[in-house]
Amino acid sequence: MSEPPRFDRGHTDDLMSFLAASPSPYHAVANAAERLEKAGFRQVAETDAWDGTSGGKYVLRGGAIVAWYVPEGAAPHTPFRIVGAHTDSPNLRVKPLPDTGAHGWRQVAVEIYGGPLLNSWLDRDLGLAGRLTLRDGSTRLVNVDRPLLRVPQLAIHLDRSVSAEGLKLDKQRHLQPVWGLGDTRDGDLIAFLEETAGLAAGEVAGWDLMAHSIEAPAYLGRDKELMAGPRMDNLLSVHAGAAALAAVAGSGAALPCIPVLAAFDHEENGSQSDTGADGPLLGSVLERSVFARGGSYEDRARAFAGTVCLSSDTGHAVHPNYAERHDPTHHPRVNGGPILKVNVNNRYATDGSGRAVWAAACEKAEVPFQSFVSNNSMPCGTTIGPITAARHGIKTVDIGVAILSMHSVRELCGVDDPWLLANSLVAFLEG
Template sequence: MSAPPRFDRGHTDDLMSFLAASPSPYHAVANTAERLEKAGFRQVAETDAWDGSSGGKYVLRGGAIVAWYVPEGAAPHTPFRIIGAHTDSPNLRVKPLPDTGAHGWRQVAVEIYGGPLLNSWLDRDLGLAGRLTLRDGSTRLVNVDRPLLRVPQLAIHLDRAVSSDGLKLDKQRHLQPVWGLGDVRDGDLITFLEETAGIAPGEVTGWDLMVHSVEPPAYLGRDKELLAGPRMDNLLSVHAGTAALTAVAGSGAGLPCIPVLAAFDHEENGSQSDTGADGPLLGGVLERSVFARGGSYEDKARAFAGTVCLSSDTGHAVHPNYAERHDPTHHPRVNGGPILKVNVNNRYATDGSGRAVWAAACEKADVPFQSFVSNNSMPCGTTIGPITAARHGIRTVDIGVAILSMHSARELCGVDDPWLLAKSLSAFLEG
């Protein structure tokens, strides 16, 4: 296969804008929906009756979005081609009683979400973003994208052994950020956010809030071959999937399948929610699409039997300082193309037939790919891939982009790989 072309600067610049504008899953799906609308997709409500018309459609539910494009004349039993991803990232999330503090410091009470690299949140300027729910049941997005909070690390003078024994953090005591001085006042944080969002006092009755690094994404290195930024796990895949779906929908070419993007919430803590991959969202949308086109249960079964899903999530590039932690014969490199993830114990859903589907898509797109398998002595992570395969009976393949610093507040990838992933996803969706 020929060498990969130099990265598409426009695609990577756009990814950087998407990452910066999406500090929470709710912002991520709102930005995805905006891109879909510009490409001619329209939102359909789950509470409405659906029609079987052709064209692009999408459903929003909390921090999740499912979008699909029905080609003209698609039969009810037409199979789907699905890109699966997730919108959430490990971070610190605000507790129900957020106002706390001690010794003249005002702090915000936070809970650990998922499995973040805790040290990466120390001594970093943090903003606050998420979703506010009002008395009338409506929601508003809020994003304080300036230095607002900070988790200060203990000075080395008070912990002389930290450099030799390693940093040891108590999740309850050591990770509560400071945001001011003075006495603790109940309701202070929410009042501040109401003022920031232009909401009348006392109108906010619920919230889903999280901290984020306010340092913007940036090209890195002498030749700017690398990209540093937040939430690449897994907004990089959401962005690439959106680009692929809109490109295929706008091509005007006849499609043998129905291309789908499913971006779920709560992957980082098990996917068991109404917006997670282990919930009913994807299956319900696919079934209703079949039935809206006049299909029967038999048509649905036929469609699912021919469906393939690519579970796209970031994976581990070989680390130059910890190469022994990787499998000795599988060393994915950044800018080497997307990775195919394999685990025979089904932590990833890939099998030989799935590999063939992925290889065909990459060959069609003229994109190289690499293989990833964990070191036998190291526990293997997992994705939405096995969940999707088991819940829906859909053939699923785990793929992604190799990065460093996974689950850090700021991760690192190669500048070529996001575009190469988007190209291969487009080829896959074309069938």
């Protein structure tokens, strides 16, 4: 295997821009759609009748996007090659009654979403972003990308035990951010966001809002071989999947399959929603694509039987300060190439035949890959992989990029790995 290029700075720069511009799942799918539209894809509505024409198409639903490219001459039973990912990240989300406070401080009431490293949210300048739903049922994205909120940590002088016993945070009492001074007024936060978004007072009827760190992604280290940034879990995979799908669609190559990007919401809390991997969205899109090309249920069954999905999510690089927490013989390193994730208890969906598919794609792309398994004494996380395999009956392989500080407000990866992942995804989607 030839030596791969170190990394493509243009790809990494674009990833950093994508992370910075995607503080919520709704922004992430809008940005992915914009990149796909530049590659010739067009949005189709789920409420419209679909045709069987060739070309790139995509569906947006909330914080999820499913995009696919039908090559010329694709038969109804042509199998799919799917890159699966998720758009959500652990964070602090605004409650239905957002305005709170005490002792002259104005605060925003938040709920913990997913499993964030809570201490990483302390003493950070935070913005606020998400989706506003208007009284007419339409939605508007909003992003206050400036210092607006802060979760202040208690001074050590008032808690001397923290040095000996460690930081202990109560999720209800200690994570409510401040955003001003004065008396709490009901409706104040939403009124502020209406003004920010250029909306009339009282126009907002609902909201899905979340805090985010406003610190920009950055190259890190003496030789800038590392990258620090927010929401790499799992917008790194969303970005790589969108880039790979656009590249395959624009290559003009004859394809034996239909390449797909499926980026779901709500992975961090179980995927059970209409936009999650455990919902009907992916199956509905794939089936409608088959039927729009004149296919039958038999064609659908044949297409699904030949389909393979790569569940692409971040994984754990070996931590230099906690190496004993990792399996002693599996030590994925940053900039060592993407990882194949294996768990025999089906926390990951990879089996031996799936490994062969992944190895072939990496060999074609001239990309090295590593293997990850959890330490037997540690619980193993999971992904959309087992859910996708079980729900749709399609072969699924779990892969990704090894990072540090997973679920922190700011994560760390090697600069080579996103580029190497994208190249391996291109080879996979080409079939």
